[in-house]
Amino acid sequence: MREVSAQVSAEKSKAERRHLHHEADVVIIGGGVVGCAIAVALGRQGRSVILLERSLKEPDRIVGELLQPGGCEALRKLGMEDCLEGIDAATVKGYQVIYHGAGVHIPYPPNAEQNTKENAEGRAFHHGRFIQKLREAVKRTPNVTIFETTATDLVRNGWTGQVLGVEAQTQGQKDYYFGHLTVVADGYASKFRKGNLQNQPIVKSKFFALELIDADMPNPGHGHVVISDNPPVLLYQIGSHETRALIDIPENLPSASVKNGGVKGHLRNVVIHDLPKSVQPSFEKALDNGSLRSMPNSFLPPTTNKVPGLLIVGDALNMRHPLTGGGMTVAFNDAVLLAELLSPENVPHFGDTGLILKQLSTFHWRRKHTSSVINILAMALYALFAANDPQLKVLQLGCFRYFCRGGPYVDEPVGLLAGIIHHPLILFYHFFAVAFYSIWILLSNSKASHLPIAILQSFAVFYKACVVIFPFIFAELRR
Amino acid sequence: MAAAVDASFTSPAANADMGSSVTNSSGIVGTILEGMNGWTIAITLFAMLVIYDQLKYIYNKGTIAGPSFKIPFMGPFLQSVNPKMEEYIAKWNSGALSCVSVFHKFVVIASTRDMARKVFNSPSFVKPCVVDIAHKLLRPTNWVFMDGKAHVEYRKGLNGLFTRKALELYLPGQEEVYDQYFARFVELSRENAGKPAPFMAEFREAMCAVSCRTFVGHYMPDEAIKKVADDYYMITAALELVNFPVILPFTKPWYGKKAADMVLDEFAKCAAKSKVRMAAGGDVTCILDGWVKSMIESKIYREKVEKGIEVPSEEKPSMVLRDFTDFEISQTLFTFLFASQDATSSACTWLFQVMADRPEVLDKVREENLAVRNGDRSKRFDMDMLDRMAYTRAVVKEILRYRPPVIMVPYIAKQDFPVTENYTVPKGSMVIPSVYPALHDPEVYPEPDTFDPERWITGDAEKQAKNWLVFGTGPHYCLGQTYAQLNLMAMIGKASIELDWQHQITPLSEKIKVFATIFPQDDCPLVFSKRP
Secondary structure: OHHHHHHHHHHHHHHHHHHHHOEEEEEEEOOOHHHHHHHHHHHHOOOOEEEEEOOOOOOOOOOOOEEOHHHHHHHHHOOOHHHHOOOOOEEEOEEEEEEOOEEEEEEOOEOHHHOOOOEOOEEEOOHHHHHHHHHHHHHHOOOEEEEEOEEEEEEEOOOOOOEEEEEEEEOOEEEEEEEEEEEEOOOOOOOOOOOOOOOOOEEEEEEEEEEEEOOOOOOOOEEEEEEOOOOOEEEEEOOOOEEEEEEEEEOOOHHHOHHHOHHHHHHHHHHHHHOOOOOHHHHHHHHHHOOOEEEEEEEEOOOOOOOOOEEEOHHHOOEOOHHHOOHHHHHHHHHHHHHHHOOOOOOOOOOOHHHHHHHHHHHHHHOHHHHHHHHHHHHHHHHHHOOOOHHHHHHHHHHHHHHHOOOHHHHHHHHHHOOOOOOHHHHHHHHHHHHHHHHHHHHHHOOHHHHHHHHHHHHHHHHHHHHHHHHHHHHHHOO | OHHHHHHHHHOHHHHHHHHHHHHOOOOHHHHHHHOOOHHHHHHHHHHHHHHHHHHHHHHHHOOOEOOOOOOOOOOOHHHHHOOEHHHHHHHHHOOOEEEEEEOOEEEEEEOOHHHHHHHHOOOOOEEEOOOOOHHHHHOOOOHHHOOHHHHHHHHHHHHHHHOHHHHHHHHHHHHHHHHHHHHHHHHHHHHOOOOOEEOHHHHHHHHHHHHHHHHHHHHOOHHHHHHHHHHHHHHHHHOOOOOOOOOOOOOHHHHHHHHHHHHHHHHHHHHHHHHHHHHOOOOOOOHHHHHHHHHHHHHHHHHHHHOOOOOOHHHOOOOOOOOOOHHHHHHHHHHHHHHHHHHHHHHHHHHHHHHHHOHHHHHHHHHHHHHHOOOOOOOOOOHHHHHOOHHHHHHHHHHHHHOOOOOEOOEEEOOOEOOOOOOOEOOOOEEEEEOHHHHOOOOOOOOOOOOOHHHHOOOOHHHOOOOOOOOOOHHHOOOOHHHHHHHHHHHHHHHHHHEEEEEOOOOOOOOEEEEOEEEEOOOOEEEEEEOO
């Protein structure tokens, strides 16, 4: 009984320190996907947490709309699965890949880790609604206080360089928040990478987005990937009536040049003809009505957090092409892993900055089981799906045919993509299986007289496959 | 090629001469060298060094009191590792000036009031060195080691932090800490089934917490304060008068250095946070805030002046400061803690002991503290209240006289220092003015070994300014003396109305242990309970 009351009074004094002195064990910058998840996880472990968010209004964005089965599973591990309820989320049972008009069905396999025969499911939804649910979960969590404020700078110990917290602006007034650990979770356009991360994001294309109403999808309950001579298009339902269309447009795409009517011209003249007939009317309507929005597609390989007192997570730390919808899945898996590595059993006191740094180094390597797979897969698949040279086209065709074979040829690749298979070697195996299958198709389809050329071509294809995947693998192996 | 061949044939005679001259050169030197081997050389060198060490000591000692010879090299080092009050007193009684030599350091002790004052007031000859290891713990760049004009300037910048007005701002923070620790004292006694337990370590922690709160407010989280309080013990333990010349791993100085680095890091963090909070318009809650705020005001002023903007004289900061780095601030805050921690812990321990042993004195303190609060025990203390506590003030002054926490203050001779007509302290020696003899001078304070607060009220103790060396004198006198006395008054006053406590008198209670400052040898066994 006395212990309970002592705990209550300790919690009270911690709450007082958060409100009065703006001080906690952890200060998290960003009340988005990963920020909320970490706030809930650490708050429930009894840590004193301050969560800073620029605007607590429902965000309206075109990212973070698809949660892979592996992400749903991580959310469940965090005890936050109820955040998917009551937001009119659409169930995602797998993919429908449409290659030059021909379709292949790629359902999610059952999650082998759960000993179930039921196929895994993902969820797609309006980003803003989900975020509000996450924030509600934070508000219900003990030991966490949310402040609506804009983080402007990190506070550092001028002697040791340790990060001590955050300078902020609250309604135009200077403000400050201090903690043993500062978590930077402010998303893709993070203000705090410079000087703290070795890598900076690389952007080579953009997703342009439309919201289709009551689109007639060829395979409802599935994400649709449209592959053609043009860069890929994604279609997935995000509500009872709404379907998101994401159109990849690389930098300097000729058909999207100003002369050709810009992006809208490209969509109207080129993209619409690649889409399934049934979708075209709602697409056209959305083009006529809605405003076109866009997001950069960034690549940012992860590196170890080495600045004492600082942890960078989420899109601020690591990004991959959103083609596979892996971002939130990585984020929630990271939150699960961090909750374990930073638990009171492993780190009794957050003031032990050296121990936290050690745990963050462990974090960097252990997260690879999930994140590396999703990162490499996203980048490699994008290279194939947006194929713009003959070798890549060979690989693209090979990939499609490989999927058409069904069984393990799709279950494992889509299991990797779904974040329910956590083995980088399986990805490596399938990638080169696709490469060799592509070469076999190339050779078997060529006339006997063209065989010597085809053999030469196959070396080029193999070389291309290596050039595509190895840089992404090496990027993952960096400290 | 030909020339080279020629050359080797030109001086065969010269080569032969050389050889013969070497073999023929066996004179006296040769004979001596022949009888030598490595051991004899080493032993001879060692003997020469011992003799040099002795002769140097005797030469340095000159006319003043001290042992006739020193133990080779280390001198009374082992004694200084475990210093005894009786030995110090014997040393003071041996003469106005006396000496010892430990390792490489020659130490001169000034015992009488006038000799001590002379050292305190000779800044051109001596500068403070605190103790031998202090340079390593506090860092050589620390302001306490500054000298002359630089020191005076630096100190001016700090004066504003200890004014009455400033000190008043820190009182609420101090009282919060006392609330916390008084509750803890009661709880500890309750857990110990109401039996007496040594409280010296508890007082040290409480004083450390009060100091940290006063210096850095809430920038230092409670766990960090606890850690600093715990580890500070190792810093004190490392403070021997003279240490082995280098820090060896796993020795007291080594642990002390590690603890000091931790404290410096914590204070540097506080400095960085205060800069941010004060820039955001925060109010002053601690010494650090006050300092940072005047830096900010000075900067604004400097920038205006640089831009040629006219600044009215009333807007000019009383002291225009430069910006200090987090590490500089940290070093300075560390000196505040360094100066306060051991001294206030000592005074606090003696206060609780002496009050318990003299209930009539405690009753008077209690009466006065109730009176200044108009009988309301829950009233928080403020400056006005403290001003009206004449008796409590006398009690604090008397405890500081009766058991002066700092019994001596090591300085170092910057140059040969002619301290008397007959004796010159050699450059590089340690010179240690002592304050204890002056405060126990029977001619000035009659019956000096009796604790008697009345001497400050009805007696003439207050007039004996020359002997009041508790906080030193001269350019390095204690910057925090008002703070320290107010803090002790506030503490014992608050304790008197909120707590009851009994002291278990043991044969060691009045025996003095020297642990940087002085403590009762039995570590003060007490029982606390909440006053009904």
